Amino acid sequence: MSIDNFYSENIKNALKNDPPGEWMPTIPDNCIRLSSGFPAPDLVPVDSIQEAVVQLLNDEQDLPLHYLGTPKMDKLKQQIQARLSERGMHISEKALLVTAGACQAIDLIARVFVDGNTVVAVEAPTYMEALEVFQNYTNQFISIPIDEQGLQTKELARVLAEREAQGLPLPKIVYTIPTFQNPTGTTMTDERRKHILELASQYDFLILEDDAYGELYFDKQPVTLKAMDHENRVLYVGSLSKVVAPGLRIGWVAATEEIITSLYWFKKDLDHPFAQAIMATYLGNNNFDNRFNTLRISYQERCSVLLAALEKNMPKSVTWYVPEGGYFVWIKVAGADTSILLQQALDQGVSFLPGKYFFLNEQDGKEWLRLSFSYSGLKEIKKGVEMLGEVIADWF
Amino acid sequence: MSIDNFYSENIKNALKNDPPGEWMPTIPDNCIRLSSGFPAPDLVPVDSIQEAVVQLLNDEQDLPLHYLGTPKMDKLKQQIQARLSERGMHISEKALLVTAGACQAIDLIARVFVDGNTVVAVEAPTYMEALEVFQNYTNQFISIPIDEQGLQTKELARVLAEREAQGLPLPKIVYTIPTFQNPTGTTMTDERRKHILELASQYDFLILEDDAYGELYFDKQPVTLKAMDHENRVLYVGSLSKVVAPGLRIGWVAATEEIITSLYWFKKDLDHPFAQAIMATYLGNNNFDNRFNTLRISYQERCSVLLAALEKNMPKSVTWYVPEGGYFVWIKVAGADTSILLQQALDQGVSFLPGKYFFLNEQDGKEWLRLSFSYSGLKEIKKGVEMLGEVIADWF
Structure with a gap:
């Protein structure tokens, strides 16, 4: 029996790329x-997380250890919403999905918005784990170079205009890490941020904004694309991995209610009640600022x-x-x-x-x-x- | 802007079904x-898990809170391997994948083996969460009824023969919960277990064996399909949700090295180091039997x-x-x-x-x-x- 005969189109596509990791x-x-x-x-x-676990289980007993978890999970959403709101992103509860880290967030988005016909635009260089996710669902990519001021939006504009003129398919989604990018550490200027949003409107694409590092500014925190977005074109992915602990696997997508509902179709690992309740308890005890x-x-x-x-x-x-x-x-x-x-x-x-x-x-x-x-x-x-x-x- | 224009073929298919949950x-x-x-x-x-967390963080400090986690995660695999081995399933380390519960395991399997052309055979009745997962990737199903002795393999044989005679596509995968089934509580007889494995060989299909309840026998533990499988046709999914705590989200797939490698292409939420290390610590302190x-x-x-x-x-x-x-x-x-x-x-x-x-x-x-x-x-x-x-x- 050869297992290849059983493979789906998805995995056949994926196997064309280098193995993950x-x-x-x-x-x-x-x-x-x-x-x-x-x-x-x-x-x-470490100590605060240990305290949070002890407190959580003393207070709530078996509740966070069941499938459905505890009101603490709503609390976590509220804590994330409050922080996003301070940063100019006003996200309703139903427009926010807590995920197992930013990686799961990106994977869910890819499943909802990317298939073999989808062109995805990425930064060059970019975060390879995200690229690997997209490569599971399409092999059509446009790479737009980065310089010291982040993604070169003029080059993006040129490529878009050229593809339009040539009748080539336009990207449906642009993946960017505008702030303290991985791997370049660069930050997109305000001017370029405005420009990419204009381009999204003009050429009708979505932006996947990965803001894993956004809280870790030295002097001044850039305004996110999500906060500047008036057309709901930005799917904002955040994470507590870089600022609390990656091992708890807490990330999120902030988008629209409609998009979050769509993502739920694929979120089949359910919630992660214990990890989410621990994080909520930890955040409740510790001032974000x-x-x-x-x-x-x-x-x-x-x-x-x-x-x-x-x-x-x-x-x-x-x-x-x-x-x-x-x-x-x-x-x-x-x-x-x-x-x-x-x-x-x-x-x-x-x-x-x-x-x-x-x-x-x-x-x-x-x-x-x-x-x-x-x-x-x-x-x-x-x-x-x-x-x-x-x-x-x-x-x- | 209408978000529907951006949807992938996957989500368009999924949206034809009832919303999840x-x-x-x-x-x-x-x-x-x-x-x-x-x-x-x-x-x-609750108390043992609390103890496990305190002990884990005292012993290993920040280690289980990072991306890569700790040797405890290998330990968890060994604990699962040892238990499976006691039940006649001898699974190498590389043929075992720890997942975020059985649901993630089934979703990964669906992505690797199910696409729009795939026929999936399911029990009637069956576990609806699993059905919802398959419905994200195909809408071709065969329902085989259950009676007091589990899946009616004679009926499965009849349907397979009929489809073959009519030139209809045969199922590539059969999803079954042979032991203490959800929702019927029924257990497939030994005779039927042998029969379904024979059919898998004859008609060249894979079996997804969901054994979430297998440890919870009253008098006698049935032998799993996986333990009876000589052709590596059984993908065995297990879980600690029913026997320790669902909120920790620990499940697994036991298959072949090749299949596990394929599943990894889609396992983009990475490992869950803290949850896995807690479970390993808990299991280390507590005798399975x-x-x-x-x-x-x-x-x-x-x-x-x-x-x-x-x-x-x-x-x-x-x-x-x-x-x-x-x-x-x-x-x-x-x-x-x-x-x-x-x-x-x-x-x-x-x-x-x-x-x-x-x-x-x-x-x-x-x-x-x-x-x-x-x-x-x-x-x-x-x-x-x-x-x-x-x-x-x-x-x-």
Whole structure:
């Protein structure tokens, strides 16, 4: 019996791509992990989560352990709504869906809006997990390059006009991380934000705004596309993974009631009552603003140390984008192949992610690499960049 | 802007069906809930789970709160493997996928094996959540009736032969709950188990075996289809929802390495590190056998009380299947319409699920209803059946 004979069209399409997760390099123990886009271990609120669980189960007993869960799950929605509202996004309860992290949110959106006939526009470079999701449902993509000011909307406009003139199908959805982008750390300017919304209206597409890093600004929080959107074209995906704890898997989609109802058709893992109730209890005990401030100060400091170390240790030919928040610095090593560089860096004891993992066309990422300042401590960051500087100097 | 213009073929198909979850009737507070397929509140191990969380976070700190989680997640797989092995199912680590409950497991399987061209065979009646999942990807179904000995495999054989003779497409997958079925509580006989495996081989189909209730036998545990399968045709779905706590959302698929790899293409919510690590810690502290024995004794007692109350309170025209485990008793009220009956029962203060919710053709369930003995206490069960007896007596 050959299992291939049983495969659906969906999986046949998906199998044409690289296996999911294949791109994660194996990192030796004791390596300084400038590759990891994880929150810092000392910023994960272990004690507060422990307290929240004890309190939750003392107060509510078996309730959060059943299928339907507890009023705490409504509470979580209200907490998310309140925070979004402070940021200019006024979302009704029925227009908000809590998901198992941003990844599930993106997958649900893909199932509702993407099929084999759908053209999806993505940033180049972009978050590869999202790209892998879209690749399960279509193989029609448009890549629009990013520069220091985020997605190049003029280039998007040019491509759209050209496709329209040529009678080619237009994208139905544009996936963007406008704020502290993964992997580039760049932030779309206000002007470009207005422009992409105008283009969405003109060319009739939806925008999937992934705002996983939006709370982690250093000086000033950008206004989201969702807050600027008057046509309900923005499907806003958020997450508490970067600001509380990824292991609880709490994300959401904010859109319209109609869209959320559609997403529910595919949300077949039901709610996650215990995780959602724990998060609600934790958030009830902890002030969002205090928490975010702590994170911002700490990540800004880590970023400063990383940038200073780059200034000090990198050859002149190495350049980078200076982020205004988030987790990442995007670095160009002109003339290098960062995949080969990675092997040498791992031998030295420091890891990063080569640029090729973030592009549909891997060649486009050859000279680039992503450093994360979120996970490692200050001394490690300094030491790691020193090592990387040596590896790069040796290259030339 | 009309959102319909953006919909994928998947959602357009799905929207042809009833909205998900629509079938759950609203049950007034203080109603005796013989409708709820939940574990008994007093059998959910609240204290042990609380202990497990405290211990886990004391021991491992932030580890289970990150994306990648902890070695505890491998431990959970080993615990599941060990239990399956005791039941004659020897599954390698790579042939096992931990999921967010059985529902996610079924959804992943549907995406990999079901598309618009796929015929799916289901039991009549069957678990409606699973049916809703399949309906997202196909609208071609064959319904095979159940009797007191489970799925009528002779009828399945007849339908298969007929379809083959007529040149109609054959089912690629048969979905069955062979043990303590939802909603009928019936168990497929050994003879029929052999027969369905023979048919799978003869007509080249896969079997999705849903064993959510398999540990909850009263006297004797049936051998699973998976344990009898020599051709790797059985995709075995299990869950800890009915035997530990549904709110943690822990289920799994046991199949072949190749199938599990395929499922991973669509498992885009990643792992659920915290929930999985809590479950592993809980299982490490608690003996499976002791736990299952406690549940079996308690549910058998609840079932006995329910059956005795039925004998005492039901008119002669009411009949039922006597279950050998699980959560449910399936009852025929000849001549009634159980949907109308439900309204009267709710007014009296007792709930059940009308049969129509479990059939593709709702008319087939008109005279049937499902009672659950899992959730309510002994006194409530007795009282609830008394009320129901009065409502039914009033009907005639």
